[in-house]
Amino acid sequence: MRLWIALCLCLPLYALELSIQSGKEEGEKFSILHLRDISPFSCKATNDEFGEARRIECYLPASLKQTFSPIDNTYLKVSAVSSSNGYIITVLPKAKMKLIPIPFNLSKDIQTYQADITTTDHWTVVGYKKTFPLLKPSVPPESAINFPVKLSKDSVPYVGGLDLKGNPIKITRVQDVTDYMEMKKAYVAKDYDKVLDLADNTLKSYPKTVFKNELMLYQIRALHEKEEPEKLLEIAKRFLRDYSADPNVAEVLAYTARAYGKIGQSIDADYFFDRLFDEQSDSVFASLGMVYKAEQLEASGEPKKALSFYQKALASSSDVAIASKAAFRLAQMELDGGNAQKAAQYIDKIASANPNYFDEVRENATQMADTFVNRNDPKTATKITEGLLNKTDKKSPDHQVLLKNLGLQLAKAGKRSEALKRFNEYLSTYKYGDYVEEVRRAKDGLFFDEGDQNSTSEIKKYNDLIERYGDDSVGQKALYKKAQLLVKEKKYKEVLDMESDLYRLESTEYPETDGMITKSAIGLEKEYLKAGKCTEAMKLQTMYRIKLLPQWDSLIFDCAIKTTQYDVAKKIVQPHLKSKSVSERQNWLYRMVKTEFELGEYKQAVKGGEELITLLGVEKNPPLNDIYRIMFDSAQRTGDANAMIRQAKAIETAFGTDFKDIERYTQMVSLGLTRKDEAMVQTYGRKVVALQERTKTFTQSPYIEFTLAQSYQNLNKDKDALNILKTLSTKKLTNEKRSRQQYLIGAIAQKMGRTAEAKAAFNASIKADKNSAWGKLAKDALGLF
Template sequence: MREKHFFAGICCFCGALLLGVFTTANALEISTTFGKEGGEDFSVLSLRNDSAFSCQEITDVYSKVLSIECEIARIPDRGFPGLENSFFRINYKMIDGHFWLYIYPKHKQKLFAIPKDPKADFTMDKNPQQNAKIWQIVGYKNKIPFLSQDMQDQRQGLDFPVKILGEQTPFIPELNSDNRPLKATNNKDFEIYSLVKQAMERQDYISAITEINEALKQNPNSVFRRDLTYDRIIATSKLELDDNEVLINPALEWVRAFASDPDVPEILYILAKAYVKNNVPNEAEYYYKRISDEYPESKIAPLAQMQLANLAKTNSPTRASIYFQKAYTEAKDIPSASEIAAQWALFEAEQRDMQSAQDLLQKVLDNYPRFFVDSLAQTQEIIEALIENEDYATPAKIAQVVIKNAPDIATKEEYSFRLGEYYANALDFDKAHEYNQSYIKEFEEDYKDRAKLVQDRDDEILFAIGGDDVDKLKRYAYIITKYPDTDESAKAKELSAQILLSARKYQDVMSIYENDPDNAYRKKAIESMIKDAAAKKECASIVPYLTQNVPYELSAQEKLFVFDCASGAGLNASAKYIAQGMVESSKTQDARLEWLYRVANNLYNLGEYKDASLAARDALTLAINQKKHYDIAFTLFDILSALDSRNEAKKALPFLKEHFANDARILPVYATLLGYSIDEKDSMSIELYARDIIKLQSALKTDEFTPYAEFALANVLRENKNLAQALSTLKPLESKQLDKEDSQQLFYRIASIYNAQAKPKEALEYFDKCAQIDTQSEWRTLCVQAKELIAGNAGAGAGADSSAKADSEVESSQN
């Protein structure tokens, strides 16, 4: 906001266009130019913003302009200290977050909008422009310059808008307010001034200083002398100088040369800071107080109060606190207030009042976070003070702001590198992990070593947990839930499994890996569970896991136990898997017998009879030698029967009778041999095996093969004409609990024997009992037919013969 001196006779309205007003990004620029037309001085105030804003004239009843008011929807980056010259007096206010400029005339003034780019489409309308990016206010004494009287009296325009398409008429680079060509004089000073402005915009301060020095050397009286010397001081202040005399002397000279310039407070501020750097605090204090006293309405005044606080904080903390409060209260804009709040927070941190420091910094974060990006040196100083007081959460918030708005990749990388560590020290491990992984993802390719450090740091915060195993398990469970299907989750599962295995909590390990049956820790848990179960001889807990054919590391004794559990649960295929190689690897005959005995039975149950027979034969041989497990002979007999090797099966009977004559297990052997004998129609063997069954069942009080054995014996006795013995064999069965069809057969057989004995009355009685049973069978049919025969035949002999014939036919079909 500096005056721009201009050549007399050049049109004020297009002065900004001709001179090329340079602005920084997102900035409001206010500039003034001066000129003379017809011997009368005038001035033009130009307002330029990056977005359109509104201005309006405030007039009295006679249409005299009393003031002009402009509303800008944000605060200018550099703030505004006020401006006054021979034509204007400018003040401002902040209303609801909007910046209001008030321009008061010293003489007369007129407002003009500069809304259009002559090379683009624009609309001409009689109605005045409401919003524009550029406004110009002409200050004059009697006659407005460069306008005809008609233009002074009224705004000329069409009663309806007319749109003019771009490039349809010849382009005239600069026009005056009457849209007439403007003649401009080329000037070397302006070219240099433009170069300086461009260098300042890109923050190339060395180039700017070089251009300024060269320009002033060639033309010490340049029309831009004020601006060039101002920019040189600004550029020099941006450099890190060991000796600030090169800044102090030019600043003093500038203040003397331009004592009434509105930027004097800023130059005095730079001057005072230079004295601080040169360790001359008294001079610095003088100039800070001068700013505060002489320019209280300047934006710089509160900043000067802040610097007075910084000077006083070492020796007089109370006075420093007062200065900070006053500075913050009187701040003219948000950027200034933010800088003051940040410096005040640094002071409070140094005083160990962390709550106040955090509150102040939070205000900056909420209202003007960009401060931390624009002032990285101060930001770092603040962060260090906070960390010294063990506050890591606030540095983390600040770092996030810097990362989001970092001016370059190096700054972004540095603060990204730190952010995870800040959160880790703040014990916010989730965010620490999040930002560590974010750093690795974004910077690993270009910063491999630092990415590795971040990864190591990340592993440490997630898994280096204090406390007992319970605390660790809680943390690991959280990681598993929070970061599913990640490397972190997998590691947490492994660490949990290790703890749980040590604690013998095998089911918990199984739960962790319930969807991963091949996991090594899951297998280890099952293996450990099996070992414990084997030691306690408890099958129930491990049976559900035996269906998985997994090569567990078990001792031979443990495998024997597991085999028994599996086969006992009917898991014969699993038992076969467990037994693989165990016969061959047995070191003793006794151990070999144990495995052969089990393998033979298991293979039989699987229906693998050929392999089973080999195992059973070997087992029987060893059993005889070892004098135990003689009952393998039963298995061998069953296998031979399944293979239909009847002759070999019969050979097993003498050994079984020798060792198991009174054992219930021999009954099925007798029953099988009885069946063979019936098939072979060997009456003697039938009678022998049937009697063995009946005798042993009586001794053992069992009816397992009743009435099968009795019917077979009775049938042989009848065939041999031993009817009385046959009848005595069958009659006791009447008291047995037989099923209906067996009862029908029993009654039929008894009736037929009576009939054969020529006892028709008794025969008819039993035929009738048979027929009364309501189950349909061949026996019932025979009984009904026999009844009819006996009742219909007059002679008993005929009935007996017919009955015997029918009896023979049915028995033949049943056997």
């Protein structure tokens, strides 16, 4: 028998306690229901005509104040009812069940014996399918003697480890350190069996070692890698119980949730997934947990939900390995759904950030590359194949296959020079390779494809000549003609890609070379500006010292701001500030203020902002009302309190109460605190509270509630203070913050003469965090009653 799931449900009902465990013996699962009370109570089984228990009822003499929801698992269905005569618990089987009393506590009782039990403080109900687990029930013969068995509490002498000669091994006190370091090395080397052996031996030899949490963590990691979920769960539950504050809890929660999913316990898996996502949302393992959750959903036949979790993992993860795992699975799902274009986007992310990941999923990646080729997207296939090729040893049989495939894919993608390079590499490396003829035919096809005499076929012809004749006169002329054709076709980037080759051409023989490069640079920059590719556009402008007409200034300015080239942005703005058009001056003055603010030139920004506000008074321009926000932020950074007050009102006038300004209102609350202006604190504090309630986004809680409550108390508005503190009861708080909230409620209630409410709040404060300052204050306060 091996334990399958540890304690998965525990329902303490004051003195009564119900708990369910699950197990697995010889491939058959079973469940055990434990019922415990501080006083003995009776349970009775009702059997059918075959002697099988069909109903079990347990009777407790006193009715309980607290009830529990019905329990319904694979083997047992448990319900309860409270009446004036007591409390009745009913257990019904899904298959078979047996009632067993537990009359002895082996940790306390020194002897046991067999006896007919009608009442005891501990009963168990075993639910199973066919064969009764754990032990074989037997009926003693009538002639058997029933006598007590005494259990000795004396322990057996312990010698410790022995060497090959039978002598005790002398281990120094630092051996646990040595074993711990060896274990870590074994984990790096992926020797997971050694990790488990070292961790287990160290824990047994040094039960109080300071590395206990680390040893358990590496056990969990090793079992995770070995895909042994049941053993992992045994250790993970102890770890989560004993080291709930450990920084590696997020990792353990992720592996625990996955392990439950692997053994088919989706409800338990979901519990740990929820804990991971709620309690450890900032950890990279929360993103990994989303991948595991998605895998579980896929296995259970819910691909749409799985897709959603993979997307969340990709969007939220800062870990490139996790993001790659999610992106690759998303690509597979999109391909299966017929959306090759979307799948290619995910592959692009992996290829640009972590191309080595394809090697980790080599078989699936190879199949995916073939699928992209079949879906007429050889370009994406090349990214996968190139990633695989870079991680493949040249002595491996896979190398020549991948090299051949990459050449073919590059050729189909229209990357002829790169395809030619790969074909030549193959022919020189594998002179007698299995695919020599196929590669040669593909290489010749790069230059001798027949077709219509259009620009594409001309480019092919020029590439053929360039390759054949290189730097001699024929090759140079082909290069020049190719550039002319590319400029005509507005393929400016391709012209610039061959810029170094063009500059080697003789200027007298090929006089248009410089002009083609300049025209291509200007044309490509305009394309980048229109497409919002600011980094590329600004790089071109700097490299080629391009000067465009004024109508491009707006796009160039936006790109300068996006790429943080604020000095360039200011130079663009200057000429437009003298425009005769009020509207144009307004727009460019706003841009100047925004630039100065980004540069930290707050005083200049305020000066320009005041000028813009004057112009807005002459000619309204609502899109520029954001200037009031910039003015407020500038005032806040320069410590100009009066300007902050003035601009806060201007923001309200321009935008009303907008959630975008919630942090500004919070800053006004802080300003009120600094100035000891309770009216300001309460005015803006209420705005922040109202905005949060309206949007159900509580970014400023609980700071704003605590601050507002204190302000109310300062003015003896105890009822208002109490009400605002109670709004925190529905919000998620840390234990220390919850303790603070309850203490403050208790203090105010005590002041208002609400003794019962005050006591309840002080108790709640202690329960939330008894070790916090607030919990200790609450304990002291209770002593005053």
